[in-house]
Amino acid sequence: MPDPHHQPTRRLIYSSTAVGDDRDVDLSDILQSSRVNNALDGITGLLWSDGREYVQVVEGAGLAVAETFERIRSDPRHRDVAVLSDQADVERAFIYWTMAQLVPGEDSLEIRHHLNHLLRDAPPEVRSAFSNRQIVAR
Template sequence: MFLQLVYISTARPTLELSDVESILQTSRRRNGADGVTGLLIFDGKRFLQALEGPEAQVAKTYERIQADPRHRAVVQLNRAEVSERQFGQWAMASQLVGPVMGSGSMVEQVDQLTDAIEDPNIKATLRSFARVRGAA
């Protein structure tokens, strides 16, 4: 069994794209060592992230995330035990979408990124994020 945790947070106004790149580099290294897989979506203002792996490692990762001053208002959306990983062997798949990339449909990008996710609830959570942000 694995712990799967999904949260959303708001980036601090001072966050720059180089900060996001640093977050990704660090998380890929740490997550690979800890056996944590997942997905991070960032639209320039908010983060949506799914983490999965051994319970202790996911909990430790989430505690680090909550303490990170580069974002605020961390809200856990889902926490569940799963028998199979939804995010394969990704150390941390990521997508910078919408305004961050300057073009393209956030909805289309997130739909493509989440197409292979089998759990309908997790897929809906990630896709709903894109649709709410796309309508804003």
């Protein structure tokens, strides 16, 4: 039986380039405000960065994703924001994370497990974006 409370989940994935003199971005600043806002907005996802580039997965109700992404897109801490995929009705991949963090050298097996799950059904351009940046193994 269809769940009357089911809210379709939108998932938007983008990449961008960090802005800054040394490009040594303070992820903890970004994550701190993200996690407060996302908890209020029902947003979950993943933020990867190697200090030069970002790849982020933003999941939630359609309007919440739109509003959050508008704020993110106009944030001067990054540029060249490019949408890699935008899907309207998916299952949340990061249900337990208001914003999971993945940085090179940090082996978070649980987060990787959820990422691999997401990539199994992801369009080829998303899979190659993650493998070209060596976020996941080829």
